[in-house]
Amino acid sequence: MSDDTLIAYALGLLDDHEAREVERHLESHPQDAARVREHLESLTAVVLSEAPEPLPDGAEAALLERIREQPSVDEDHEKVSAPPPITTLPRRPRARSWLALAATLALLAVGFGALRPLATDLWVGWRVNRYQARAGAVTEVLTDAGGERLGQLVRLTDNRLLVAMDEPPPRRQVYQAWEIAGDTLSSRGTWQGRLFAIDPLAANSTFGVTLEPPGGSAQPTSTPLLLFPL
Amino acid sequence: MLLDEQLIAHMAARDEAALVELHRRYAPYLAAMARRMLRDPDEIQQGVQDAFVKAWDNAHRFDADKASAKTWLVTLAHRLFINRLRGRRLTTVPLEQWDAPSQPPDHVERIHMREAVATLEPDERKLIELAFYQGHSHRELAEVTGTPLGTVKTRLRRALGKLQQHLKGGDA
Numbered sequence: 476m477s478d479d480t481l482i483a484y485a486l487g488l489l490d491d492h493e494a495r496e497v498e499r500h501l502e503s504h505p506q507d508a509a510r511v512r513e514h515l516e517s518l519t520a521v522v523l524s525e526a527p528e529p530l531p532d533g534a535e536a537a538l539l540e541r542i543r544e545q546p547s548v549d550e551d552h553e554k555v556s557a558p559p560p561i562t563t564l565p566r567r568p569r570a571r572s573w574l575a576l577a578a579t580l581a582l583l584a585v586g587f588g589a590l591r592p593l594a595t596d597l598w599v600g601w602r603v604n605r606y607q608a609r610a611g612a613v614t615e616v617l618t619d620a621g622g623e624r625l626g627q628l629v630r631l632t633d634n635r636l637l638v639a640m641d642e643p644p645p646r647r648q649v650y651q652a653w654e655i656a657g658d659t660l661s662s663r664g665t666w667q668g669r670l671f672a673i674d675p676l677a678a679n680s681t682f683g684v685t686l687e688p689p690g691g692s693a694q695p696t697s698t699p700l701l702l703f704p705l
Numbered sequence: 706m707l708l709d710e711q712l713i714a715h716m717a718a719r720d721e722a723a724l725v726e727l728h729r730r731y732a733p734y735l736a737a738m739a740r741r742m743l744r745d746p747d748e749i750q751q752g753v754q755d756a757f758v759k760a761w762d763n764a765h766r767f768d769a770d771k772a773s774a775k776t777w778l779v780t781l782a783h784r785l786f787i788n789r790l791r792g793r794r795l796t797t798v799p800l801e802q803w804d805a806p807s808q809p810p811d812h813v814e815r816i817h818m819r820e821a822v823a824t825l826e827p828d829e830r831k832l833i834e835l836a837f838y839q840g841h842s843h844r845e846l847a848e849v850t851g852t853p854l855g856t857v858k859t860r861l862r863r864a865l866g867k868l869q870q871h872l873k874g875g876d877a
Contacts, residue, residue, distance in 0.1 A: 479858045482865060486836045487787045517868035518837055519779040524818035527733030528740055531750060534732065535725055538754050542761050664720035672718045691722050
């Protein structure tokens with residue numbers, strides 16, 4: 476394919492049909508794909524070399540408000556992401572393949588507006604299953620102070636965590652993850668759905684979760700739902 | 706400070722704080738791009754917001770081993786803006802096949818980028834801007850600039866080549 480066509484593609488000049496043809500070509504022509512990468516990097520440099528434009532007040536708040544108006548996280552992921560391609564299923568252990576197949580079927584159902592809660596459970600289960608399959612992974616049940624189950628946590632050998640809560644946070648609240656290492660308390664992010672992956676925590680630290688206002692808080696503003704010593 | 710790619714991984718896990726941080730880093734640049742392409746203040750704001758919503762929705766598709774976050778984000782936004790400019794539906798963008806992970810552009814990197822753009826001759830820069838920001842095809846560029854089609858293609862190739870050479874650290 477000519478470099479002129481690749482340049483036109485990178486510049487966004489091609490119509491949908493032409494662009495799809497180029498994309499199909501790139502899948503089997505890594506050298507041309509590398510050329511497109513280079514062109515896109517150059518054009519990115521053009522954009523980032525420009526003087527930044529001040530944003531209007533409230534731009535972040537408006538963005539957050541908009542994403543919160545969308546379908547919940549787990550539902551959204553179920554529609555568009557992650558179950559492995561059908562072609563890879565036969566290589567996987569049988570139980571996981573069946574789970575992925577069931578999830579795929581559930582996704583189809585979600586597309587017709589049905590079985591959404593079931594699909595959410597399958598999606599969460601599929602993700603937890605993938606983490607549990609990693610070498611050295613340990614699964615712990617998360618409970619509140621009264622011993623009532625809140626969810627589960629899969630801990631990898633490098634102290635990365637996958638947290639799978641049984642329920643999403645209440646409306647207009649988010650879960651916020653905390654790391655307590657010695658006297659230091661630090662936020663490890665917020666999430667709205669049931670699943671949250673956390674980068675490695677310090678050894679011997681404590682993992683905690685609170686409910687916070689959207690966007691999270693600098694310090695916990697509510698009693699921890701759970702505290703989990705690592 | 707988290708790398709852009711780490712922020713997107715957090716976004717995939719629905720971490721709003723990561724989205725806010727990525728927005729803080731790049732929204733002013735996307736807004737500058739939107740101003741050149743869309744011009745209307747309301748459309749600029751809407752376009753930038755659309756880009757970050759799309760990034761939020763597609764964060765789980767991003768592959769940090771293969772893609773530069775800033776190239777992914779800029780291209781995603783550019784495709785949205787140019788389609789808004791043309792008033793037609795979205796095209797697909799291959800989001801998975803781009804370059805290596807990177808840090809957000811710091812001051813030094815931005816200077817390097819400006820230097821790269823400064824290596825372009827005025828006619829080369831004009832062509833890049835007309836094509837990239839206004840979506841003019843090769844043929845339209847030839848008509849708009851009164852330049853033969855072959856010369857337009859040659860100048861575009863040369864311009865991108867200069868940028869790449871400079872960004873790679875070679876003499877432009």
